[in-house]
Amino acid sequence: MASKPLKTETRGRVAILTLNRPEALNALNSELMNEVCDAVAKYSADEKIGAIVITGSEKAFAAGADIKEMQDQTYMDVFMSDFFARWNEVAYARKPTVAAVAGYALGGGCELAMMCDFIIAADNAKFGQPEITLGVIPGMGGSQRLTRAVGKAKAMDLCLTGRMMDAEEAERSGLVSRVVPADELLETAIGAAEKIANFSLPAVMMAKESVNRSFEVPLDEGLRFERRLFHSLFATEDQKEGMTAFVEKRKAGFKHR
Numbered sequence: 001m002a003s004k005p006l007k008t009e010t011r012g013r014v015a016i017l018t019l020n021r022p023e024a025l026n027a028l029n030s031e032l033m034n035e036v037c038d039a040v041a042k043y044s045a046d047e048k049i050g051a052i053v054i055t056g057s058e059k060a061f062a063a064g065a066d067i068k069e070m071q072d073q074t075y076m077d078v079f080m081s082d083f084f085a086r087w088n089e090v091a092y093a094r095k096p097t098v099a100a101v102a103g104y105a106l107g108g109g110c111e112l113a114m115m116c117d118f119i120i121a122a123d124n125a126k127f128g129q130p131e132i133t134l135g136v137i138p139g140m141g142g143s144q145r146l147t148r149a150v151g152k153a154k155a156m157d158l159c160l161t162g163r164m165m166d167a168e169e170a171e172r173s174g175l176v177s178r179v180v181p182a183d184e185l186l187e188t189a190i191g192a193a194e195k196i197a198n199f200s201l202p203a204v205m206m207a208k209e210s211v212n213r214s215f216e217v218p219l220d221e222g223l224r225f226e227r228r229l230f231h232s233l234f235a236t237e238d239q240k241e242g243m244t245a246f247v248e249k250r251k252a253g254f255k256h257r
C-alpha cells in the first residue's frame, strides 16, 4: 500500500505535519497540498492545538511544485482550476505556523515555507526560486513574499538566476529566523511551537494578525489596528492572569480565553 503523502501527529498542543513523498523529494502535488490544507484547517479549528509545525525530510523540505503534474497542463487547465489558489490557505491559518526546513526548499517548497509565520532552517537547507529554469515564474507567492522578506535585490537575483542560497545566506537576508544543526531542527521547531502554544491563544492569534497586517496597510492604520487589538486583550482572562502572575512572581497559567 502506498504511504500517505502527509503524516500528521500531535505533541501536546502542537500539531506536526510531515511532507512524505521521499521518492520525489516531497514535490508538492495536488493530493499532498490538499492534505496539507485540510490538516491546517483541521488543526486551526481544534481548540486543543496552539501551533502547527510543517516539515519535510533531512534531504528535502520540498523540491518544488510537482513538475510532472504540471508538465502537460494547458493554459485553460491552470486558469480554469485557478491552479495553486487553494494552496495559499496555509498562509491564512489563524493559528501560528512554523516551517522546519532541512535540505531543498525550492520553488513551491520555498513558497510553502514562506506561507508559514516563520522559518527555522537546518544548516543544510537550500532555498531558491528556480522556476525560471523551467520557462515559468513563481506561482505560489515567490516573487511577492520573497521580496517582502529579503528585499528587491536578493529576490530579483534568486528569481532571475534561479540560483539557490544556503541557510547562512538565508538567515543573513532575513528569510529564516534561525539556523540550527540538522539533527536539532525538528526538536527546535517543536520547542518554539510548544512555547508559542502555551501562551494565551487569543494574544498569539492577535500578534500574528497584527504583524501580518503590517504588510498590507500604511503605518498609521497598522498602528491603530495594533492598538485596538491590544485594547481588546484587556477583555480576556489571560491578560489578568498574565499580569497578576508577573506581580505575584509565579508562572502564568493561561486558559486561552
Ligand SMILES: CC(C)=CC(=O)SCCNC(=O)CCNC(=O)[C@H](O)C(C)(C)COP(=O)(O)OP(=O)(O)OC[C@H]1O[C@@H](n2cnc3c(N)ncnc32)[C@H](O)[C@@H]1OP(=O)(O)O
Binding pocket: 023, 024, 025, 027, 028, 063, 064, 065, 066, 067, 068, 104, 106, 107, 108, 109, 130, 131, 134, 136, 137, 138, 139, 140
Ligand atoms: C512552477 C512553479 C510555480 C513552482 C515550482 O515549484 S516548479 C519546481 C521548482 N523546483 C525545481 O525546479 C527543482 C527540481 N528538482 C531538482 O532540480 C533536483 O531534483 C534537486 C536539485 C532538488 C535534487 O537533485 P538530486 O539529483 O539529488 O535528485 P533527483 O534525482 O533530481 O530527484 C529525485 C527524484 O525527485 C524528483 N523530483 C525532484 N524535484 C521534483 C519536482 N519539483 N517535481 C517532480 N519531481 C521532482 C526527480 O524527478 C526524481 O525522481 P525520478 O528519478 O523518478 O525522476
